[in-house]
Amino acid sequence: MQHINILMVDDHPIIIEGYQNTLMATKKDDQTLLIDTANSCDAANQLMQRASKEKPYDICFFDISLPSSADGSINSGEDLAKIARSILPNAKVIILTMFNESYRIHNIIKEISPDGFLIKSDLTSSELAEAFQHIITSPPYYSSTVSNYLKKSITSDIYVDDINRKILHLLSQGIKTRSLTEHIDLSMSAIEKRKKQMKLLFSVEDGKDETLLEEARQKGFL
Template structure:
């Protein structure tokens, strides 16, 4: 019996989408029939998604890049916004996120906010990996690439627990944001940030008070 699978591939690089298409069409199971829609930005993706919603249909799987041109109306600024929208309007659809971002903060945020069925760092990806991930997700599994799995393992194995605000402080520091500028990013006072940084230094047993030492220890534990 033929299994018809409806897909939406969202990436702003047409050659990448072509590679994904060719891989899946070449490696699909004999009983599978793939119907693939393509979008190169948030507007095209929104148009395709809204069309499915109006038709009372859904995509079986969406392949989605995080770095996408924002929508013209400003409602979607990235692939993350788009994925969260898909979760609301196409709750039956499975999401596989493919991204170049490999920072621990971004990975944890994606898993927490979107809960994708697949999360793959593009630098980890081979054609075989994509084919296997696709079939495993169709079979009901959750698939993470090696870099994502490594970040999750390091965090789980650590006995350090930090909240989202402290995790964001580490992320911003790793991006080169100065302590004096953190307040505008986080919506808390500079004194509150200094207290949180002291907590982080204590947690990671940083004695020299240097941000670089703190970041180095946080990286070893999978928090950056």
């Protein structure tokens, strides 16, 4: 019998229920699925920390858009995936997202190299079942939108690292630039330099932070 420990993270309980029902209905006869669920970054992190000490997960499903952790250190499924990579090294990581923006897709592949990458608008229950079995035996599995982007020869120049993502996140929370040094271990001039680079990156012509945030939002970085 193959026991498969699974973590599913999505802030919409009905979506998790759909995933669970699909996997339970399509699992192989010799598979037993043990599924934990979480609706927020904090809940997911607690489950992963516990699993790393007791019974590690074999597969983790992460939705990208999730409520941030209370301390603001974990802001997305992407951040959770990085934690999983470090404390659950043998777990297969599956990213699920509504974002179908090529910049965002390239970024996630570059940062996380997920074992599965599924765009929700591509997803049917039969594709989820197929992806799941494929990832157990021979990852990776990328849904059609992701595969199509990867086939395109032009890889995106837009690459936003963790610190830049944190700057964007804090600005979007209404924190002023002058206060960013309290949250990020960089000098004010280093933060300003990063903001300037991002404005170039996102083609912000009016130089305003609001426009930067709007562009970042449209490209799926917020």
